[in-house]
Amino acid sequence: MGLMTRRPAWQRRNTGFRHPAQVISIGFGTAVGLGTALLSLPVATRSGQSAPLIDALFTATSAVCVTGLVTVDTGSYWSSFGQVIILLLIQAGGLGIMTLATLFTVLVSRRLGLRARFLAQAETKSLDLSDVRGVVRRIVVFSLVSEAVVAVALALRFAAGHGEPVWPAICHGVFHAVSAFNNAGFSTNADSLVGYVTDPWVNLVVAGAVVLGGLGFPVVFELARCWRRPAMWSVMTRLTVVLTVTLLTLGTAVLTLTERTNPATLGPLSGPEKLLAGFFASTMTRTAGFNSLDIGAMRPESLLASDVLMFIGGGSAGTAGGIKVTTFGLLAFVLWSEMRGETHVNVGRRRVPPSNQRQALAVALLSVGAVIAATFALVVMTNHGLERALFEAVSAFATVGLSTGITGSLPPQADLLLVVLMFAGRIGPLTLASALALRERTRRFELPEERTIVG
Amino acid sequence: MGLMTRRPAWQRRNTGFRHPAQVISIGFGTAVGLGTALLSLPVATRSGQSAPLIDALFTATSAVCVTGLVTVDTGSYWSSFGQVIILLLIQAGGLGIMTLATLFTVLVSRRLGLRARFLAQAETKSLDLSDVRGVVRRIVVFSLVSEAVVAVALALRFAAGHGEPVWPAICHGVFHAVSAFNNAGFSTNADSLVGYVTDPWVNLVVAGAVVLGGLGFPVVFELARCWRRPAMWSVMTRLTVVLTVTLLTLGTAVLTLTERTNPATLGPLSGPEKLLAGFFASTMTRTAGFNSLDIGAMRPESLLASDVLMFIGGGSAGTAGGIKVTTFGLLAFVLWSEMRGETHVNVGRRRVPPSNQRQALAVALLSVGAVIAATFALVVMTNHGLERALFEAVSAFATVGLSTGITGSLPPQADLLLVVLMFAGRIGPLTLASALALRERTRRFELPEERTIVG
Ligand SMILES: [K+]
Numbered sequence: 001m002g003l004m005t006r007r008p009a010w011q012r013r014n015t016g017f018r019h020p021a022q023v024i025s026i027g028f029g030t031a032v033g034l035g036t037a038l039l040s041l042p043v044a045t046r047s048g049q050s051a052p053l054i055d056a057l058f059t060a061t062s063a064v065c066v067t068g069l070v071t072v073d074t075g076s077y078w079s080s081f082g083q084v085i086i087l088l089l090i091q092a093g094g095l096g097i098m099t100l101a102t103l104f105t106v107l108v109s110r111r112l113g114l115r116a117r118f119l120a121q122a123e124t125k126s127l128d129l130s131d132v133r134g135v136v137r138r139i140v141v142f143s144l145v146s147e148a149v150v151a152v153a154l155a156l157r158f159a160a161g162h163g164e165p166v167w168p169a170i171c172h173g174v175f176h177a178v179s180a181f182n183n184a185g186f187s188t189n190a191d192s193l194v195g196y197v198t199d200p201w202v203n204l205v206v207a208g209a210v211v212l213g214g215l216g217f218p219v220v221f222e223l224a225r226c227w228r229r230p231a232m233w234s235v236m237t238r239l240t241v242v243l244t245v246t247l248l249t250l251g252t253a254v255l256t257l258t259e260r261t262n263p264a265t266l267g268p269l270s271g272p273e274k275l276l277a278g279f280f281a282s283t284m285t286r287t288a289g290f291n292s293l294d295i296g297a298m299r300p301e302s303l304l305a306s307d308v309l310m311f312i313g314g315g316s317a318g319t320a321g322g323i324k325v326t327t328f329g330l331l332a333f334v335l336w337s338e339m340r341g342e343t344h345v346n347v348g349r350r351r352v353p354p355s356n357q358r359q360a361l362a363v364a365l366l367s368v369g370a371v372i373a374a375t376f377a378l379v380v381m382t383n384h385g386l387e388r389a390l391f392e393a394v395s396a397f398a399t400v401g402l403s404t405g406i407t408g409s410l411p412p413q414a415d416l417l418l419v420v421l422m423f424a425g426r427i428g429p430l431t432l433a434s435a436l437a438l439r440e441r442t443r444r445f446e447l448p449e450e451r452t453i454v455g
Numbered sequence: 456m457g458l459m460t461r462r463p464a465w466q467r468r469n470t471g472f473r474h475p476a477q478v479i480s481i482g483f484g485t486a487v488g489l490g491t492a493l494l495s496l497p498v499a500t501r502s503g504q505s506a507p508l509i510d511a512l513f514t515a516t517s518a519v520c521v522t523g524l525v526t527v528d529t530g531s532y533w534s535s536f537g538q539v540i541i542l543l544l545i546q547a548g549g550l551g552i553m554t555l556a557t558l559f560t561v562l563v564s565r566r567l568g569l570r571a572r573f574l575a576q577a578e579t580k581s582l583d584l585s586d587v588r589g590v591v592r593r594i595v596v597f598s599l600v601s602e603a604v605v606a607v608a609l610a611l612r613f614a615a616g617h618g619e620p621v622w623p624a625i626c627h628g629v630f631h632a633v634s635a636f637n638n639a640g641f642s643t644n645a646d647s648l649v650g651y652v653t654d655p656w657v658n659l660v661v662a663g664a665v666v667l668g669g670l671g672f673p674v675v676f677e678l679a680r681c682w683r684r685p686a687m688w689s690v691m692t693r694l695t696v697v698l699t700v701t702l703l704t705l706g707t708a709v710l711t712l713t714e715r716t717n718p719a720t721l722g723p724l725s726g727p728e729k730l731l732a733g734f735f736a737s738t739m740t741r742t743a744g745f746n747s748l749d750i751g752a753m754r755p756e757s758l759l760a761s762d763v764l765m766f767i768g769g770g771s772a773g774t775a776g777g778i779k780v781t782t783f784g785l786l787a788f789v790l791w792s793e794m795r796g797e798t799h800v801n802v803g804r805r806r807v808p809p810s811n812q813r814q815a816l817a818v819a820l821l822s823v824g825a826v827i828a829a830t831f832a833l834v835v836m837t838n839h840g841l842e843r844a845l846f847e848a849v850s851a852f853a854t855v856g857l858s859t860g861i862t863g864s865l866p867p868q869a870d871l872l873l874v875v876l877m878f879a880g881r882i883g884p885l886t887l888a889s890a891l892a893l894r895e896r897t898r899r900f901e902l903p904e905e906r907t908i909v910g
């Protein structure tokens with residue numbers, strides 16, 4: 001595996017080594033295949049009959065890609081065995097993406113500080129096996145400890161506050177904890193968390209787990225080390241923290257305002273409950289995918305605002321999806337610098353190299369293209385309008401898992417499209433970014449310069 | 456006026472000179488104000504009563520910005536006097552934008568060839584009054600001759616093929632010729648060109664005028680000089696020609712395919728007629744705004760495809776709107792270069808400087824932001840869904856003028872929003888691009904570089 005060699009092995013031709021992009025694709029593809037096979041077993045369903053292939057494939061992809069879109073109801077369709085499989089797929093997908101993205105971050109980060117803090121030796125430009133083991137161990141410990149704390153908090157509340165018996169409360173607590181921390185959005189309840197819309201305990205614990213998982217491991221690691229000294233934060237941590245707080249606040253404000261008089265969502269709630277539900281909805285667009293409100297009953301303006309928030313997504317190298325706040329933040333800084341007439345793009349006291357800016361542009365443009373193409377295809381394949389099709393496409397691509405309710409009734413070709421979209425949305429931005437960043441750039445002779453008018 | 460000085464005057468502080476962005480804003484603002492005043496006169500309406508201020512303002516803005524969205528029917532609401540005013544506003548707006556954008560192109564183009572072909576002296580980096588006069592004269596001649604030819608062709612057809620009396624046929628011919636060449640999309644017919652949907656003569660003449668006006672004067676000028684030798688074309692001409700042909704073809708294919716079975720649009724037509732109407736619809740999205748089909752009856756997928764085409768728009772320095780094919784093309788080339796691992800972005804045998812790439816990014820990002828914000832506001836203000844609101848917002852911003860039919864029934868605040876959007880969409884990308892391109896860049900000390908992960 002290329003990541004383990006001292007000199008990047010994918011640059012040596014005709015060796016047995018593979019490019020990280022291939023490793024990621026093969027790894028996730030294998031997990032989806034295995035998951036599909038296991039979910040196709042009769043024992044995986046409550047009815048004892050084999051699930052149709054498309055449902056098994058859809059559910060496995062949705063779980064591995066921690067998306068949370070479902071064609072069948074998780075709690076009533078799948079057996080306990082099936083639910084455990086889903087949980088394991090979520091855990092594998094979440095750990096996998098977090099590990100690979102973190103290793104990639106360490107590998108391409110030219111900042112010795114981040115490398116030094118993570119790794120024993122910081123003088124080399126590559127990772128060896130002990131580095132990889134160290135990172136994997138830290139991530140596994142971080143994930144399992146976080147999930148355990150959340151599971152206990154939720155199980156206690158389900159048992160003590162909602163009168164569930166002990167064993168179901170524990171099962172629900174564990175399932176929702178893993179699902180929340182990994183930003184998977186799967187729920188054993190048919191209505192997700194609508195039943196807990198006014199429960200601050202459940203809402204805040206789940207939202208906390210979602211945000212923690214979605215910040216990304218390198219950012220959490222850096223914050224744990226030097227959260228008191230923002231001046232020392234890396235560009236990635238700065239962008240992630242500032243944009244997470246900004247987007248959460250903005251999302252809460254917009255969704256609370258647009259839905260406050262909607263009788264099918266926030267209307268019946270009291271003032272503080274409105275704010276809690278608005279905050280929860282805002283958190284879930286980044287890209288957790290639980291819902292405590294009926295998304296299908298939301299106003300078009302709320303859906304559009306959610307589309308934007310979902311598309312931006314969460315932090316890099318975490319369990320969240322979307323183009324990532326770092327990509328969005330970098331583009332915002334490029335725009336800002338351009339407007340101010342700066343020659344360079346500076347974030348904090350660091351300069352962002354032009355190749356890094358172009359990577360952000362590439363990720364954003366290809367993502368916009370993918371979402372528009374998928375929306376177009378969905379509108380052609382179904383009789384749903386732009387509103388619901390766009391929401392579904394963004395939700396699948398950004399691995400959010402929220403839906404206006406159309407997922408279960410789509411034709412098979414639309415299900416397949418969503419499978420592809422979830423897969424592409426999960427591994428696409430990362431593999432693209434890694435392929436772009438790790439590649440050797442060939443400098444050729446320079447052509448004469450010519451500028452053209454734009455706009 | 457800054458454009459006339461040898462050394463860019465807006466860089467000298469505390470002089471009486473103004474930045475070109477200000478000149479453009481003030482010029483267009485004055486034209487809108489004057490138009491509003493004239494259209495508010497009782498003599499401007501058929502009823503002889505003063506038009507409401509919002510309708511006069513909306514119509515004047517729509518005409519000056521060559522958009523073509525209307526709150527009242529042009530043919531039946533406005534008197535002949537009113538229609539002449541509208542025509543003059545269209546002509547002023549079209550000539551104004553073409554002249555300013557062409558002067559700007561010449562000014563920032565570092566390619567001596569383009570300057571030398573345009574101007575007497577090519578050694579200075581600024582324009583003096585005789586340069587400006589030369590460019591203006593060429594543009595006026597080009598516009599008036601083109602419009603005259605189209606007017607004659609249309610008037611002949613209206614009289615000979617559709618049995619109109621001579622004088623009305625001439626009036627209709629002139630009105631539609633000016634409207635078409637300037638990409639204004641105003642029509643004296645309540646149903647635009649729906650009555651001529653199967654008439655190849657009218658369709659092709661209007662489409663030709665639209666494409667000619669939308670190519671942009673510098674491109675037409677260059678093509679007239681060396682259309683046989685594509686190797687000599689500038690980056691601007693290459694991008695414009697290739698993308699215009701590609702997008703027209705692609706748009707025709709998509710719209711013909713998606714609408715072919717729609718009983719309210721292409722369904723009843725024969726095969727060749729379907730293709731003609733599909734081609735016409737494709738042309739009109741770039742950004743002419745006539746329609747021979749009922750836009751409101753189109754399928755959601757056609758509206759989405761039109762949204763994309765309208766947003767991209769036509770050529771720079773012409774009468775078309777949108778972010779322009781040059782902007783779109785540059786971004787596509789940046790993306791392509793990044794995917795291939797090139798250090799530089801080359802178009803043809805020329806290298807596009809990084810600042811030029813960032814300008815394209817700035818125009819595209821701000822335009823996306825403006826359209827999303829306006830769509831959000833429209834959805835909040837009205838009970839129209841995302842489909843129609845997005846179409847209306849893109850149509851206004853890209854100065855297209857197509858509508859699903861909601862323009863006439865919007866609340867006043869939505870009308871005002873569209874007025875602002877038309878104005879911003881018309882002068883925004885150009886002033887932004889000129890402000891960015893003409894500005895002196897201050898080089899400061901460089902900060903240490905740091906790359907961050909994206910995606
Ligand atoms: K999710």
Ligand SMILES: [K+]
Pocket residue numbers: 521522523638639640742743744854855856
């Ligand atoms: K127009």
